[in-house]
Amino acid sequence: MKLLLTSGGVTNPTIHAALVEMLGKPIEECTALCVPTAQWGHPMCGPVGARGFVVGGPPWLLAGMGWRSVGLLELTALPTIGAERWVPWVREADVLLVDGGDATYLAHWMRESGLADLLPELTETVWVGISAGSMVMTPRIGDLFVEWAGAPDDRTLGVVDFSIFPHLDVFPSNTIEAAEQWAAEVGVPAYVLDDESAIRVVDGAVDVVSEGTWCRI
Numbered sequence: 620m621k622l623l624l625t626s627g628g629v630t631n632p633t634i635h636a637a638l639v640e641m642l643g644k645p646i647e648e649c650t651a652l653c654v655p656t657a658q659w660g661h662p663m664c665g666p667v668g669a670r671g672f673v674v675g676g677p678p679w680l681l682a683g684m685g686w687r688s689v690g691l692l693e694l695t696a697l698p699t700i701g702a703e704r705w706v707p708w709v710r711e712a713d714v715l716l717v718d719g720g721d722a723t724y725l726a727h728w729m730r731e732s733g734l735a736d737l738l739p740e741l742t743e744t745v746w747v748g749i750s751a752g753s754m755v756m757t758p759r760i761g762d763l764f765v766e767w768a769g770a771p772d773d774r775t776l777g778v779v780d781f782s783i784f785p786h787l788d789v790f791p792s793n794t795i796e797a798a799e800q801w802a803a804e805v806g807v808p809a810y811v812l813d814d815e816s817a818i819r820v821v822d823g824a825v826d827v828v829s830e831g832t833w834c835r836i
């Protein structure tokens with residue numbers, strides 16, 4: 620799977636160009652599935668935000684980028700309908716657009732649904748994460764970012780070997796000083812991203828695409 624791990628989404632031409640390159644064809648020729656599941660695990664998220672993400676209106680732009688088709692994949696429903704129904708939907712998609720919220724909640728439902736087990740087979744699929752939708756691919760998110768009361772700890776999927784501190788300077792608490800303290804806790808290589816920055820992972824190669832501010836700790 621190809622990963623575009625963003626803080627705030629596809630927010631500038633540089634990130635947009637990276638996405639098109641990863642897809643290997645124009646956006647208007649690609650099929651997308653939206654995954655809003657992480658929102659349900661965060662107390663600051665809810666129906667309005669989930670609807671906005673799926674519809675793709677401002678400030679949630681991923682679903683409204685002009686895809687050939689856009690569908691909804693709600694992970695909490697998948698265990699009740701059987702893999703024979705939903706796995707073909709995922710295999711046929713060019714891109715999974717995965718919203719933010721709580722990354723531990725998202726990781727839980729990726730495992731429960733079976734999507735986590737399917738990821739290694741999706742070699743040409745592009746995963747575009749926003750915030751928690753990116754952080755879920757890391758080994759740990761740190762206690763600072765755990766909001767789901769049911770989380771046993773801060774561990775997530777560990778698809779990549781680094782952690783992500785998103786939304787640098789977007790919120791008063793998301794300062795570089797806070798990021799440095801957080802990085803000392805998670806104990807793995809970490810990237811600090813503002814909302815104009817993203818991490819691209821293709822065939823194990825990692826690089827940052829940005830028109831903003833970022834650093835590696």
